[in-house]
Amino acid sequence: MEYSENKVYLIHGYTANPKDNWFPWIQNQVEENFSITFNIVEMPNSDHPDVEEWDKKTDEVISPSTNITIIGHSLGCIEALRFVSQHDVSNVNLILVSGFDETTNTLPELHEFTDSPLDLDNILPKIKKAVVISAIDDDIVPTHYSYTLSKHLNCKFILLPSGKHFIDRDKIFELPSVYEELQNILSQN
Numbered sequence: 001m002e003y004s005e006n007k008v009y010l011i012h013g014y015t016a017n018p019k020d021n022w023f024p025w026i027q028n029q030v031e032e033n034f035s036i037t038f039n040i041v042e043m044p045n046s047d048h049p050d051v052e053e054w055d056k057k058t059d060e061v062i063s064p065s066t067n068i069t070i071i072g073h074s075l076g077c078i079e080a081l082r083f084v085s086q087h088d089v090s091n092v093n094l095i096l097v098s099g100f101d102e103t104t105n106t107l108p109e110l111h112e113f114t115d116s117p118l119d120l121d122n123i124l125p126k127i128k129k130a131v132v133i134s135a136i137d138d139d140i141v142p143t144h145y146s147y148t149l150s151k152h153l154n155c156k157f158i159l160l161p162s163g164k165h166f167i168d169r170d171k172i173f174e175l176p177s178v179y180e181e182l183q184n185i186l187s188q189n
Helices: 023-033 051-061 075-086 108-114 120-126 143-152 176-188
Strands: 002-011 035-041 068-073 092-097 127-135 156-160
Touching (some): 075 120
């Protein structure tokens, strides 16, 4: 099946890079099974992220168009939503893993990204499908933040029984639930 009009982007989070966690695995799954472009956006200075630098990077890499899917992990979820808010896009699909859109007490160093609330009235009409995935034992972004994000986006919420923050530290190198949601999205386009 040909999916040439679709583009998939992954925005990693705080302290991460494209070779971390389950990111190479999902890229391999997509590239082996679909004829689409999959791009892991290498966010600048991820140990000390800056809102303007991250916005600039997504502007450079992500082509505003229809039929794009953005997978965000942790801080990458907020950046995905910022991108949608700031661009003339439509029918955007979002898979947001361990996401949050408000100030957390566990990540005070990231308050710059959450000090100004997202413009949901601008974002919601641009979304075709969204899903938020969390683990009940997430010790970095507690589940209630991801649940609140799903409520703000009026979207499906998947709560996994384990997985913590879905990072290397917790031996998470594959994340089948993300791939299943991506398959569902791509099969509907």
